[in-house]
Amino acid sequence: MLRNTRTGYGSVAILFHWVMAALIVGMIALGLYMHQQPLEEPATFQLYQLHKSIGFVVLSLGVLRLVWRLANPAPGLPEGMHPLEKIGAHLGHVGLYALILLLPVSGWLMVSASPWGIPTVLFNVLPVPHLPVPAALGTQEQAETFFKLLHEYGAYLLIALIGVHVAAAFKHHLIARDDTLKRMVSTRPAKADS
Ligand code: HEM
Ligand code: HEM
Numbered sequence: 560m561l562r563n564t565r566t567g568y569g570s571v572a573i574l575f576h577w578v579m580a581a582l583i584v585g586m587i588a589l590g591l592y593m594h595q596q597p598l599e600e601p602a603t604f605q606l607y608q609l610h611k612s613i614g615f616v617v618l619s620l621g622v623l624r625l626v627w628r629l630a631n632p633a634p635g636l637p638e639g640m641h642p643l644e645k646i647g648a649h650l651g652h653v654g655l656y657a658l659i660l661l662l663p664v665s666g667w668l669m670v671s672a673s674p675w676g677i678p679t680v681l682f683n684v685l686p687v688p689h690l691p692v693p694a695a696l697g698t699q700e701q702a703e704t705f706f707k708l709l710h711e712y713g714a715y716l717l718i719a720l721i722g723v724h725v726a727a728a729f730k731h732h733l734i735a736r737d738d739t740l741k742r743m744v745s746t747r748p749a750k751a752d753s
Pocket of ligand 1: 583586587588590594610611614615659663664666669670707710711714
């Protein structure tokens with residue numbers, strides 16, 4: 560059961576969801592932690608390199624996931640949900656997908672704009688070129704500050720959205736007692752669509 564059906568998620572969507580959830584939560588924790596470490600320490604430099612490397616893994620998986628999602632419509636939401644709740648759920652998912660892409664791209668633009676010009680070498684093996692930065696953003700410092708703020712506030716928004724998302728998932732499971740959480744854990748609900 561690789562693909563989604565009308566009643567549940569297939570194994571590819573489930574695998575993408577949980578691998579990326581773990582990576583993203585880890586990246587938020589790593590970002591907040593490394594940002595508080597003394598910049599002149601070599602260990603801090605290594606943490607930044609690790610953060611950038613995993614960020615590119617998230618970006619690559621995010622693009623693949625979006626392609627898979629566009630080719631695989633999500634199962635319908637539970638029937639008892641209020642129309643406004645359905646719109647909220649949909650907007651929440653769109654927001655999560657947007658931030659999954661915005662975070663790594665803003666990080667990439669931030670390091671590209673930086674006057675330090677520190678190279679990005681994924682896991683110390685694969686060099687990644689810097690992106691061209693629009694001249695309209697001013698000097699390199701100004702562009703770096705812009706993307707830094709975008710990255711930082713994007714991360715805060717992502718944290719808030721994940722909080723609401725997880726609370727909603729448990730509300731479905733514990734209060735509404737529907738299949739919403741179960742179908743993101745198991746392909747059994749997907750198999751019910753015959
Ligand atoms: C899933 C992807 C990512 C997430 C969730 C994420 C999250 C974060 C968070 C929470 C912070 C701390 C912000 C603060 O306290 O000001 C941070 C900082 C940072 N991130 Fe990311 N990040 C991601 C991807 C990337 C990528 C791909 C790069 C670069 C290629 C990058 C470069 C940086 C840098 C350089 C900082 C330090 C910024 C500063 O010094 O103010 N991040 N990130
Ligand atoms: C304990 C943590 C989490 C739980 C319990 C959880 C639960 C769920 C559930 C039950 C769904 C299916 C909703 C539905 O059927 O309409 C879902 C979908 C989704 N989740 Fe999570 N989630 C968690 C963490 C995360 C994280 C950290 C992210 C990414 C930042 C994330 C991103 C998404 C996205 C984008 C969807 C939409 C999937 C689609 O329809 O294509 N989730 N989540």
